[in-house]
Ligand SMILES: O=C(O)c1ccc(O)c(O)c1
């Protein structure tokens with residue numbers, strides 16, 4: 001199906017929005033009136049620019065407060081205003097206009113009047129070659145549900161009059177979308193799609209500030225789309241997303257995120273889709289740290305019990321191992337600008353080629369390979385925050401072949417593998433990161449949680465495989481976040497945290513200090529034995545529980561942007577110790 005996006009969904013001036021929409025691969029746009037009014041180009045120039053970009057103008061919007069007018073003189077003025085816009089639309093080359101249900105306080109509670117006035121409007125529109133798509137705003141004065149809008153359109157009975165369905169207005173009101181199937185497909189002139197998080201608030205504010213792209217919120221958009229398609233709708237799938245963050249973020253990445261949401265939606269709705277089925281990663285092959293001075297990172301790894309087991313054959317990259325935990329330390333060219341940071345994650349996948357193909361089809365940027373001729377072929381994609389995700393074969397030739405082995409990995413170390421990797425996103429990329437991890441990587445999302453930092457609120461969300469083999473947590477921090485303000489961490493799994501921390505300490509490692517007050521609170525919250533509590537206090541160990549079990553964890557000091565977490569997780573525990581995160585963040589701020 002054709003895809004379209006409303007200019008209100010993207011930031012920038014009108015031509016910037018058009019360019020971003022075209023580059024992301026949309027077929028058309030809805031032009032929001034404010035964007036046109038504020039643009040310096042003439043309608044003819046905009047028409048030409050749009051056509052040059054290969055876009056059609058699928059909708060002009062909106063006309064407001066047109067119908068249900070109790071006073072004929074005022075309605076005549078509305079017709080005059082509308083006719084002016086019909087002429088403008090002809091200059092633009094747009095043939096469908098959105099009319100929102102009236103919000104005027106004195107809108108008549110009179111469906112027959114509304115139908116008669118919409119009939120007259122449609123008659124005038126038809127004379128200009130224009131069609132009217134009537135949309136029920138969720139906060140319309142009298143008409144606020146899609147079925148009510150359809151009853152009026154049906155009663156008006158004019159061929160140039162149909163409905164515009166907007167998933168936000170339908171689902172925010174809790175209307176049953178099944179009734180859409182009773183509307184003849186050719187009378188659904190337009191479909192606008194927007195998702196939203198479940199929020200208990202005024203519906204107008206919710207709509208104007210918190211809409212998001214399908215798959216990023218809580219609404220069942222695939223279900224709604226199914227009803228619309230069964231009704232026989234064949235027009236474009238168009239995104240109309242009013243969102244405070246997207247208004248500020250770069251239009252280019254937002255448009256790509258938007259297109260990705262439609263590709264994933266079409267897949268979920270069972271529409272013909274060019275996507276390969278998701279290839280779930282089966283494990284974390286490695287995490288790669290980049291540092292111009294690798295010493296702080298390698299000192300920490302050594303104290304944690306890692307051994308440098310191999311060196312890359314052609315690059316200044318070392319492999320450090322313990323159990324199934326593998327960390328690459330790269331002090332090469334990429335390292336010149338920053339302190340230690342986590343630059344890449346190797347994901348084990350059963351079919352790297354199919355995973356790369358799916359990623360590319362979902363507009364995830366494939367990273368050009370920078371490899372020596374003898375290196376293993378490795379596709380990598382960029383996560384929204386720039387982290388490189390390498391797709392590593394779970395079987396067969398492997399990235400390990402690029403490394404010349406020095407020594408065997410340590411036996412009987414306290415650490416078993418990587419429990420999870422935590423990345424911090426730029427503030428405006430939270431929703432984009434959610435969609436990316438779910439659709440491109442095929443990971444399942446957990447609920448997002450808010451965590452208090454002394455200087456702002458963090459939002460965090462984890463994504464993983466059901467067996468826990470891959471867990472990636474992403475967080476957005478208080479704005480503005482510079483490079484040093486965006487910490488990342490690598491959580492290492494152990495079956496015996498107390499022993500692991502003692503080893504780390506005796507090898508010279510320093511744990512993040514946890515205040516006394518935390519342990520006093522812990523004693524109140526959980527019936528831990530005195531000796532156990534004393535050990536946790538001595539070793540800066542934090543504790544959490546959920547119905548599935550216990551979670552014990554401890555943090556190292558930060559070097560560059562990176563710190564380590566040592567984690568002892570009961571198999572049934574599902575979380576990440578979010579209850580303890582404010583204590584950790586405050587301690588890191590003090591440090
Ligand atoms: O918030 C609004 O005013 C508005 C305008 C046009 C739309 O299509 C819509 O869904 C909302």
Ligand SMILES: [Mg+2]
Nearest residue numbers: 135166192240
């Ligand atoms: Mg709408």
